[in-house]
Every structure is written in C-alpha cells, then in structure tokens.
Amino acid sequence: MTRADAEQRAKEYLAGARLLHSLSVAKLAARFGAALGEDEDALYIAGALHDIAKQKPLSEQRALAERWCAEEGLPLPNNSAIYHAPASAWIVRHELNLADARIARAVARHAAGGRDMTRFEECVYAADYLDPARPFAAQAAVWPLLAVDFDEALLAMCRQTIQCVMEKRGILDPASPDYHNALVERLGKSGRTIDNLQITI
Numbered sequence: 584m585t586r587a588d589a590e591q592r593a594k595e596y597l598a599g600a601r602l603l604h605s606l607s608v609a610k611l612a613a614r615f616g617a618a619l620g621e622d623e624d625a626l627y628i629a630g631a632l633h634d635i636a637k638q639k640p641l642s643e644q645r646a647l648a649e650r651w652c653a654e655e656g657l658p659l660p661n662n663s664a665i666y667h668a669p670a671s672a673w674i675v676r677h678e679l680n681l682a683d684a685r686i687a688r689a690v691a692r693h694a695a696g697g698r699d700m701t702r703f704e705e706c707v708y709a710a711d712y713l714d715p716a717r718p719f720a721a722q723a724a725v726w727p728l729l730a731v732d733f734d735e736a737l738l739a740m741c742r743q744t745i746q747c748v749m750e751k752r753g754i755l756d757p758a759s760p761d762y763h764n765a766l767v768e769r770l771g772k773s774g775r776t777i778d779n780l781q782i783t784i
C-alpha cells in the first residue's frame with residue numbers, strides 16, 4: 584500500500600473532520616518517523632488509517648474489536664470510546680488486507696497505549712495526540728518537551744489522557760496506566776538513549 588492508497592481508503596471510510604484529522608495525523612506521524620529513524624511511509628499509512636472504524640455505529644465497532652482481540656489474545660477494552668482502535672486494526676488487517684503487522688498493531692494501540700509500545704507505535708500515539716488539525720489546550724505543554732526528551736513528552740500525553748478520562752468519571756482502560764507505568768520505568772533507567780525532536784507546527 585502506498586501513501587496515496589491509504590489516503591484513498593481513508594476517504595472511503597471517513598468524511599469531514601475525521602478525515603482531515605486522519606490525514607493530518609498521517610503527516611505528523613511520518614515527521615516523527617523521519618526524526619526517529621522509523622519507517623516514514625508505514626507511519627503515514629498507519630496515521631491515515633488509525634481511526635478508520637470511527638464512523639461505524641458503536642455496536643459494529645464493538646463487534647470488530649471483539650474479533651481483533653480474539654485474534655490477538657487480548658481482552659476487549661473496557662471503555663467503549665476505545666473500541667474504534669482495535670476495530671480499525673481489524674479493518675486494516677482483514678478488509679484492507681494490509682500484511683504489515685506494525686501498522687495494524689499501531690492502529691490497535693493508538694488510543695490507550697500499552698506496556699510494551701514500540702517507537703513506531705509511539706509515533707502514531709503522539710501524532711494522534713498532537714494533531715494540529717484537532718487542537719486542544721493541553722497540547723501546548725507537550726510540544727516543548729519533544730525538543731528535550733520524546734519519552735517525557737509521551738509521559739505527559741499519557742498522564743493527561745488518563746486525567747481527562749478520570750475528570751469525566753470515565754472508565755480507565757488498564758492499558759493506559761500500564762503504559763504510564765512503563766514510561767515512568769523507562770525514564771528511570773540510567774544510561775537510556777534520549778531522543779529529542781526538532782519538530783514544530
């Protein structure tokens with residue numbers, strides 16, 4: 584699949600603000616990939632497809648998420664706001680027949696994060712959070728962290744996402760605190776490699 588193919592598929596499944604968001608996330612994920620030495624084209628495709636199930640009714644999102652989770656041996660997310668992530672991964676794998684496992688897994692984990700996130704997956708997670716086409720106030724605190732330490736920026740994104748769910752008295756998917764704890768552990772390791780990204784919008 585090429586970048587243009589991914590854009591075309593996104594246009595078949597999404598419209599309006601969701602489509603603009605997806606294409607914007609694709610661009611930003613590819614920029615993170617370029618800065619971090621990850622596969623830029625694959626990240627563009629993952630970004631374009633990450634929310635591809637989001638326009639489907641919630642019942643359908645849940646059914647697709649159940650299939651993905653059964654296939655991967657994972658529990659169904661306990662928060663319906665996250666169903667679209669594994670549901671989108673199922674579409675990527677089985678409707679779009681995309682064989683690249685990195686892309687489907689990054690799509691599956693873009694909303695909640697997870698304990699053993701790869702840098703590739705984190706490029707999609709961060710691009711979804713920081714998307715300039717979908718601005719919100721908390722993004723401003725994260726952008727400066729990118730230039731200092733990408734892992735610190737990820738921790739700030741994860742923490743704010745968790746806080747946002749808690750402030751709405753929502754149900755936290757266990758993958759999110761798992762990711763938070765993994766990032767804290769990562770940041771506490773001595774001698775770790777620090778990635779700083781010179782990216783601005």
Ligand SMILES: [Fe+2]
Nearest residue numbers: 633634667694
């Ligand atoms: Fe999403």
Ligand SMILES: [Fe+2]
Nearest residue numbers: 604633634711
């Ligand atoms: Fe998104």
